[in-house]
Amino acid sequence: MIEEALSLIPSPSAWALYFLCAMFIGMSKTGILNIGTLTIPFFALLFGARYSTGIVLILLCFADLVAVIYYRKAFLWSEVKKLLPMALTGLLVGLLLGQYINDRTFKVLISVCILLGMAIMLWTQNSPKAAKLVNNRWYSPVFGFIMGFSTMIGNAAGPALSVYMLSKKLDKITFTATAAWFIMILNFTKIPLQLFVWHNLTWQGLILNILALPFILLGGFLGIKILKIMPEARFRQVITVMVVISALFLIFK
Numbered sequence: 001m002i003e004e005a006l007s008l009i010p011s012p013s014a015w016a017l018y019f020l021c022a023m024f025i026g027m028s029k030t031g032i033l034n035i036g037t038l039t040i041p042f043f044a045l046l047f048g049a050r051y052s053t054g055i056v057l058i059l060l061c062f063a064d065l066v067a068v069i070y071y072r073k074a075f076l077w078s079e080v081k082k083l084l085p086m087a088l089t090g091l092l093v094g095l096l097l098g099q100y101i102n103d104r105t106f107k108v109l110i111s112v113c114i115l116l117g118m119a120i121m122l123w124t125q126n127s128p129k130a131a132k133l134v135n136n137r138w139y140s141p142v143f144g145f146i147m148g149f150s151t152m153i154g155n156a157a158g159p160a161l162s163v164y165m166l167s168k169k170l171d172k173i174t175f176t177a178t179a180a181w182f183i184m185i186l187n188f189t190k191i192p193l194q195l196f197v198w199h200n201l202t203w204q205g206l207i208l209n210i211l212a213l214p215f216i217l218l219g220g221f222l223g224i225k226i227l228k229i230m231p232e233a234r235f236r237q238v239i240t241v242m243v244v245i246s247a248l249f250l251i252f253k
Helices: 002-007 012-030 037-047 049-070 077-097 103-126 130-135 139-154 158-167 172-198 203-229 232-252
Strands: none
Touching: 002 203, 012 037, 012 049, 012 172, 012 203, 037 049, 037 232, 049 172, 049 203, 077 139, 077 172, 103 139, 103 158, 103 232, 130 139, 139 158, 139 172, 158 172, 158 232, 172 203, 172 232
């Protein structure tokens, strides 16, 4: 079984890319949220699109645990509760449709939703009237559905989540902590769904995940350090740029 797991990554350069992506995932959970989305095309290149979602899911769960342990006291449960019901609905829709609709089409649709959300966020920041949109009753459920759907299809909820958190004007620590707890709930919910419905969780993948643990921890440590020293305004700028890059990656990869 170990030999089969090791054979999934064929070359030293592929191993280096795999471990670098694992480090980015660690960083995304504790510091720069959307850097993890940039790994999606690389994992698809290494393992294939459908199989890679199973491997990435367990890596994400490991990184989620690191983040929620560190930020266990800083998150806003009120925001998680607003998002969670429709996020679980979106997750189930993604689970069902993902078996019948082309992955490429899904990623384009997700990216369009992300960029639309980005436009809404920029609008709310520059228009006093538009700022009322954030407090609308449908605002959180709509974003929750988009996040649940996109995380089921491609582990790609980060950009939409960033748009939502930025529009709520949370400080960088509360932003990161709330995002970590919300995504952890979704990712652990996805484990039995991908195991018994999509059948893309394997022992070979789990072995690769365990080998990547030191790099997830390293990334988590780096993310915490970066978040501490980065000014609040710069943090928002970086997240905004990463949202756009992540969406474009999903469209054109």
